[in-house]
Amino acid sequence: MKNIRNILNSRFKGNGNFFMQLTKILGFKPKTLKFYNTAFTHRSMNIKDGKGNAVNYERLEFLGDAMLSSVIASHLYLEVPSGDEGYLTKMRSKIVSREHLNELGRELHLIDLVESKIPPGHFGDNIHGNLFEALVGAIFLDKGYKYCEKFIYKRVITPYVDIQKLEGKVISYKSLLIEWCQKEKKTFTYNVYEDTGNDDVRHFSVKLSISDKVIAKARATSKKKAEEKASKRAFFAFQNRMSKMI
Template sequence: MTLRRTSKSRAWLRELGERWKHWWRRLRGDDKEYVPDLIPLFERIDIVPVRTDLYLLAMRHRSCTITDEQGTKLNNERLEFLGDAVLEASVCTYLYHLHPTWDEGELSKCKSSLVSRPVNNEVGRRLHLERYLIMVPSALDNSVDIYGNTLEALIGAIYLDQGYARTQEFIREHIIPTYRDMRAHTVVSIQNFKSELIEWVQKHHLSHEFRLEEHSMEPHDLFTYTVWIDDKPVGRGSGSSKKRAQQEAARDTLELLKKAYTKLQEQED
């Protein structure tokens, strides 16, 4: 359902703002907790919330994790996990119906460009999500991916609060147009090295495995993966997310494998 921006709906949203502050202070047990005013965001994305707690949780970075009365840690990471899956499913559905003649490879390649960190970060910037984030001041400086991560958490909140159909509308209204704006840059800069590696090793009848070697969380998330080819370590890569680290490891592995294969061919000639 699309929100009609009437004076009555605006007044109701403002009233909700006061309720959020009361709810969040009760949860924390004090009156000093920062509570973002999400009304401008709701008006921007055209949503009348039902469960306001979900959206507040979506804005809570893990640097400001809190614990409820049951001892459960509260931050936006679980919503981010859910939103990532919903975003991918929605984009796959969109592409499936938009391009009925495309094969799996074409669909997968376009999906990888659409569901990408640069696109998600840009959508987060356009929605000015930094205005609503509950985080320590240095968190945004340490990782630009906070924009994309928060967007995925927001998608998770919309899905739980509004349902799948409304979430698809949000993605079509914000993700797809941003991707189109960035398309020239995206096609060049986002290459699915992991898919290329899988195709390469299958072509040459080799086994492969991505192994997580290290995960540090200070001052921000940094994952390091090693690619093992036929039970031997080859390439290595790091990134602020598992997906990015695996892509970097795949790129490094591809370069090393192709160099070794070319050298082997030269020796045989």
């Protein structure tokens, strides 16, 4: 146990700014630092506690996700008394979308605080949102629900939650397109193939066909991104009809 504490506290010896950076992000002084150390410890550090359990941000990420959903659900319930369950669920999903959480993590520069054996450039995009969720989980364990709720209002709800704007926001163009095709009884296919070209990084191209007609093409660094980009282009091709699904 002592060794784990030494490893987790090592950042304070090598980076005396951690506490100050953390306090600035939180808006209050943390009480129990071990929770925040864990929130910024990547699994590549391969740290385990005395019982052999992994010590990294992933469990806090799970807890933070639940806290975000709870606070935002409560806000929407009170803010939109006319919204039914389906409406409230969709609105909450837009607020806690992976894209939005990644933006929040980037704005706070949370990746700068991570302890990892992997170079920052090798992380996937989702690490920004994962760290944000882990930080929320750490706040809950350290200071309780009220502080957690206050942080979520300060960093998420107050600056970003505009009900009218959210109603028109699309989380996933691919999901929207699939839902529309199913409703309209149209067939669709994503023909994805590797397309490296002259790029150093591997790329993928996709042709999106609806009812056997190619509607959109796109190219990106992953299959998922290429499909989403093509779906977005298809959305604008059928915008008047698909907008009713938002």
